[in-house]
Amino acid sequence: MEEDPNDIYDSLREAHEQYIDDLLPKDSADSCPYAGSLLHSTSSAATPSSSNSTRPISSFTGQPQFNIESATQLLEAFRKMQPYFPLISLPEDADVASLAKDRPFELLAILASATGSKSLQGHSLYDEEFRKILALKFVAGGERTLDLLLGLLIYCAWYPFHLRPRSKQLTQYLRMATDIVHDLELDQQPEEDQFVQPTIDEERSRGLRAYLGCFYLVSGRANMWSKQTSMPFTPWTAACCEMLENAALLPSDRAFTWMIRFQHMNEGVMGLRKLEKDASQDEYQIKLLVKGMESQIREWTGKISREVSSTVTLTLCRLFTETFLYGAPLLKFPTPRSASGVVEVIDVQRLVQAVSPLQQFLDRCVSLPLSEFGNFCSLDWGRLICSIILCFRLSFPLEKCPQWNATAFRQRVNFEYYLSRLCQDDEGSAGHQSLTPTTARTADVRSASQVILEVVRRKFQKRMELLMAAPPSAQPISSANLDRTMKGCPVLDGSLDQYFQVWDETFVDPSMVMPAASDEKSANPPTGQPAVFHDLWATMTMSWADDGSDNMDMNFGSQ
Template identity: 25%
Template sequence: MRTRAIRPSGSSHKNISPFGDKEFSLDLPTVSTPDTRQDVEDLHDHHLAAFGHTDPMEIEQSHCPQTTPQRPTIIEGRKVTLDQAEKLLSSFRQQSPYFPFVQIPAEATVPSLSRTSPFLLLVILTTASIRDPPLYHQLDHEFKRILSTKVIVEGRKSLDFVQGILVYVAWYPIHANPKNNQAFMYVNLAISLTGDLGLDAELPNPNNFKNISTLGLTDGGTFTDAAKRAYLGCYYLSSALSLGFQKPAELRYRDLMGSHGQRLLKNESSAEISSLITLHYLLLRIADVHSSYEPTEDLQMETLKAEVNIQMFQHEIQEWRTSVPMSIRNMPFIGLAERFLGCAIYSYELGFLRRPYRDHLRSMAANGPANPAYLESCLQASKTFCEYILSLPETTYSKFTTVQWGMLVHVILVLSRLTFLMAASLGWDSDTTRSNVPLIMYLDALCYRFEHLSVIPAGTTETPKNPDVIYVFRMILKSCKKSYERRVSKIEPGFLVVDHANVIGVARGHCPILDPTLNPLFDISDSTYGGSLELNESATPSASSTAASLPQYHDVWAVMTGSWAEEF
């Protein structure tokens, strides 16, 4: 980026734009194209082996022949023109409603944003260029350079930086470098900035703004709606990531967040935020109820507690439905959140997200079978979610944020675990199981849609050099489908057996990612989750031997590509 004038960071009350006052100029450097093809091929080979397809000839034919290593492709430096930038901004406007915490005014243009929110503009251009890999990699390189220089080195703080980081994390590019997930680092940086800006207080304190740009932050002694939205966005993203990966939350719900949401209801363009936060907070409460739950030997009391919890949460969802206009409920991202809650109520109650899941199966064998009514309700709620997501236009999927992708991952995992538990409880055979749990149909439908959405041409047999996230996710779903089909075909009455040491039979699945052979592909510090390593005692290090040295979480890429399918 070119800079025409630099002002001291400590005294400015307006953002310092890297663009000129009268012209738009964005110079991108020469960079090397990252080649993720080998990552994808290694991942695919591991899936084939994990699912029992170990024929060397089949694996060799599954991807393009090995060739002599070549020098990295160079992407020459270029200048993004005003027309190109305006097209990218227009493209971003189509997906921005799925993360309503950062809103772009209808009258905003690239030149105006370059003056008021230059960092946010850079992130918008980066996010919107995802279908142009060379341009995306150059913009992503520039994003990281500007962030490290201005925020980390120079210590600048502004609402512009918070908004930019939130947009970046909302559409986090997990496909760009699966070995190096930094989502938590970015979101924690955003949380730190919100604290420095005073957004965790009801009213701004001017005495704290000595070295802070206040442009867009305050208005007449109060925080602007944009600032309130950013604070709520930090909570939404950070808590969603923490919940998905069972990592301690860095930003917890406060009454101030509820009051912000109520005030934003008065703004027609922000009314959906209050509903989204309400649903999200309810989801976190559902998870919290079960996170520290310790079952007792009193089965009657356990049944009563479960029923009270379910009725309480269902009542709150119904209250929300009656208080929210249909215009908001019909928004796709609100519809997904609402239907996901229905699945979450029962999936948490049934323990489908417990880790290690095999330990939960052992406890179920000791304490009695799962409530058949809960199993059926969970199945119906999961079907409702899947059928809703399949009813959305294909173009909707490319707008999904990390949170919405996480919901889909959650439901696929729940349906898989639900399949084998219901089959064992109700004495189903494989044919009955297929007819009652249509997970294979859902996976087929999703793969078909992803094939047409990916920038990789349909029918491509060779692994692309730079696959997009849709392509990789489709590949993983196909692998999961193959594993699921193989296991369902072996279902017969009495197939699920739990002894004192392990789960035996077709219900025992394998995590395709948490395998020591994948250490070169995924950083051990990011791809492991404490306590969930005991997937295969003969092939995987025990939790006790690694707990002292490994952090208690795994990365987004691992979740997207299979560690969420720990027992799939």
């Protein structure tokens, strides 16, 4: 009889507990960090009558083959990624063994996130295991811990949302992270606390970073999609920024707090857009609000130390905030209308002010080594995408701003130059040329993003050819007269559907998850051997923490 889907996680937990009990001595529970919540959780579900009634959890996806050498390489890759979202402390002497012992779920999130810098199909190993363990801990075990929250935020920070447009996984995981923040009451000021403490310990700083990091990701994603955020900026959020900045237990803490503040400024700009759309404020009042935000940005910029302000992450964050302040009217989709139904007319002077920070943002991006784009977190990609959209639109006449001088803009900002630079590979040639839907299976985040940018470049070139061919006296070309090869987002218009099917996390390359021929015996347990659910990651990290063993045999069904 087929197992009731509603009971699968209860059965999984019960079998998992029994497996851990059999695997470890009673006094060794602490050596398996995942055993904690799962061993001591309670359930009303009945215990399976026989171990033969369950099936190995690895049968859902194949059996990952982990080894400490690949994990070490991914950990080193993550060190280069970390400055773009400095959420956790990662000392120089921290290695796979020490993290496996003290922070195993954070380690798993690190490895799952870093695989994208190698291959989008790296999820077949660590990404798949991350989701499996998350289900065990969050769903089956009901765990709500800081370790779980930090690991979840790391994973969400580097989730390639722009390569998986149909996936709702990131939204679901951010909701989970928000729930954990609420459950741990990290978003609430403790009654015994003063509003700002002069000193905080390492454990308290981890909680502050987790709360602020969750705000940063949730708020940033809401901004991208013009949605209401589920985690508002409060006086307590501001106080947490101040506490973390004053303590600065990590060199990156000061940069992190300013990233939070600039993201809050972006929220303010979105609020301003709502006032413009609803026509609840007149033009003069809107200009006053914009001036106030300009002054705030200048004041903040003057406060930030040169050492902190020169970091790539904070530079891009600050320049985008300034660009967004002026260019937001062109980044609101669909085209905003006033309360009376009249299409909004955009202030040309405001767009003129967007040009300088936009150009500085793009200049900073193309000055980076191409390998650096593989380290971008999801919000960095979001900023780059918004800047490209804005630059594309400003390069042509605007129906909603007849005074806009697109020719002068193109003379100052050569958009095709920036696109060409972003599409290049390490050797200086077009990085998209050798990437096809077949070879895309081995693409990393950077090369896959180059494919999207190349489609944008082709759209821009076709628009320019059409514009140059039109007589000088002709009216501006209406977007209604353009086909999809010259307008629209390539992610949404079907131009890249052939790639998305192999970039999406639901695609699994069997060659990356199935054991090699030499492992055929271990992949197929002898008939009659009991099959049990088991936490592969917990077992692996126990061995890494104990003796640093290189390769792990993950098949316990044959033992």
